[in-house]
Amino acid sequence: MMDMFHIMSEEKGEYILEVKGLHAYYTSTKGLVKAVRDVSFNVREGEAVGIFGESGSGKTTIALAILGIFEDIAKFGSSSGNEENRRLWNERMKVKKKGRSMADVGEDLPGVEGEIFYKGKDLLSLSDKEFRKIRGAEITYVPQSTTRSLNPYTNIGLQTAEALWAHDDDDVLYEREVLRRVLQALDLVELGDVDIRKALKPKEFSMGEDQRILIAMALIMNPAFIILDEPTTALDVGVQHRIMEAIRIMKEKMNLSMLIISNDHGLLADSADRIGVMTGGKLVEFADVVTILKRPSHPFTRAFLLSNPSMEMMRKIREKGLLLRGIPGTPPDLTNTPQGCIFHQRCEYCVDICKEQEPTYREIEPDHWLACHRFGELPDFEL
Ligand SMILES: Nc1ncnc2c1ncn2[C@@H]1O[C@H](COP(=O)(O)OP(=O)(O)OP(=O)(O)O)[C@@H](O)[C@H]1O
Ligand code: SF4
Ligand SMILES: [Mg+2]
Known part of the structure; x- marks a missing residue:
């Protein structure tokens, strides 16, 4: 599978960013918050990749990890008076110094693990000084909250x-x-x-x-790479549209690569080449913009689009007699993630295996990645 991934990368342009097996855990008074678990995706040179998903699914956390500021922010936000959390962060420091991982020590720990290659360099192995040269210069960030x-x-x-x-x-x-x-x-x-x-x-x-x-x-x-986190939420629709258009023109002119984080599929439809879909700290589907917004395969992607349709989607939904409704239940508790598929408690197609085994994230057709046990058995879906 990995070989195929690399063969395709050569055909379609080099990756400027490759995220592999990314984990990012916070501490909290309720225990570890597993905000991002085993997430892998890539961005090609000159491409805009969207990260789409519900609130609290780990989108901003991915940005913080790429920027190398996750651990500082997570430590700062952690309950400093909490003895156990302090121990966990100390443990993380020790494990990191020895170049080891959670798997090596057999304990879940706060912090970031995995690989983030930017122009072939693993960002997670850079010193603070080296990172500062890249952050804010080659890779810039528009944060979610401007306050x-x-x-x-x-x-x-x-x-x-x-x-x-x-x-x-x-x-x-x-x-x-x-x-x-x-x-x-x-x-x-x-x-x-x-x-x-x-x-x-x-x-x-x-x-x-x-x-x-x-x-x-x-x-x-x-910059060569820009991360936009909910870039236009405070803007009215007209300005939103024009600014995204200006960014798109810049992207073409400067061959800028981008990561655009948003739960607004309209914005992503206009600006992203490929989209990754997040729920409960997991990336469950990743494909080109048309596949994700029109013919998604993952039950979560389908339900999420139906829960918040655009006007055009509304018309199609009515024509096709699809059921328009919110996703039932609540997003998973990231301090106590369920066994099996992250979406199984809310999925209408859930069967026994979904509750027991985590589905593998695999390439079901060229450039279309999916984590679902029941791919191939699900009804056709088109918006
Ligand atoms: N400093 C923190 N300490 C502990 N938990 C945190 C912290 N920041 C975020 N979290 C938790 O981590 C999870 C992922 O948060 P994140 O901000 O990445 O989500 P998001 O997808 O960006 O959501 P939104 O769409 O609301 O911006 C959430 O459950 C959130 O409550
Ligand atoms: S693995 Fe099972 S529970 Fe998860 S999305 Fe697929 S069908 Fe639904
Ligand atoms: Mg966010």
């Missing part, structure tokens, strides 16, 4: 410029070039009218404007 990211006391133009200066170790960027790039980036997110020399404070901006500034900051670095 803590912008410093409310600096001039917005300056702040955007700061993102540039911070990575200009050799002082090669002249002031005029910085200003040009800042204006260009602000223009792209429709903030070109803002007089950046004025003492405009970000706190005077709306959430939507904040979000656009963060997008501008991520773009002016001329």
Whole structure:
């Protein structure tokens, strides 16, 4: 199976990012939160991959792991007064130092495990210093929540410029070039009218404007790879559409590769080449955008699309007599994940094996990956 994967990669372009067997566990007062479990996917050069899935399924956690900031954030957020959690993090440190894994020590631990290859380099083996050179320069990030990211006391133009200066170790960027790039980036997110020399404070901006500034900051670095986490949630639909269009044009021009995290299939339909689908910390399906949004195979992908259809989907659903409803039950508790398939408690096709064995994530046709025991037995489905 792996060989085939690699043969195909050569045909369709090199991978800029390859995530293999990624695990990312938080600590909490209820125990370990298994936010991402054994997730594998890749992004080809110049491609936009969408990560689509329900709230709490681990999408942002994947971004934090790629950016090398997961453990700092997870440790910071963990209940510091909790003795057991402290022990678990200490254990993680020891295991990491020895280059060992959870499997080697036979205990589930917080932190990140797996492999994340960026341009062939395993990011998880880089030192903090090496990582800093890549993060914020070659790989940039537009975070999900804008509230803590912008410093409310600096001039917005300056702040955007700061993102540039911070990575200009050799002082090669002249002031005029910085200003040009800042204006260009602000223009792209429709903030070109803002007089950046004025003492405009970000706190005077709306959430939507904040979000656009963060997008501008991520773009002016001329990155090779950009991670957008729910990039347009605070924007109204018209602006949302135009900004995604501007990003798409940038992507083509600069051969930018992207990871776009969203639970909005409309946004992904417009911007993603391939989409991975997450529920309960697992990637359950991964394929091209048409397969995922029109002819998905996984019962979760089907149910998730039907639970939140677009207008066009509504029409098709009615025509085909499909049942329009929310997914029954609640997402799995990630501190106590069920045995077997992650979706079995909510799946209408669940049989005994689904409750006992975790389905393998396998390639059922070229470039279409699926984790379901009952592939081939499920009814046809098309939206
Ligand atoms: N700092 C933290 N400490 C403990 N658990 C956390 C922490 N951050 C997130 N989690 C948990 O990890 C799981 C995955 O969270 P994540 O933020 O990755 O989900 P998401 O798919 O991005 O959700 P959303 O669509 O709501 O942004 C959730 O169950 C969440 O409650
Ligand atoms: S493995 Fe079983 S429970 Fe899981 S999605 Fe497939 S049919 Fe449903
Ligand atoms: Mg998120």
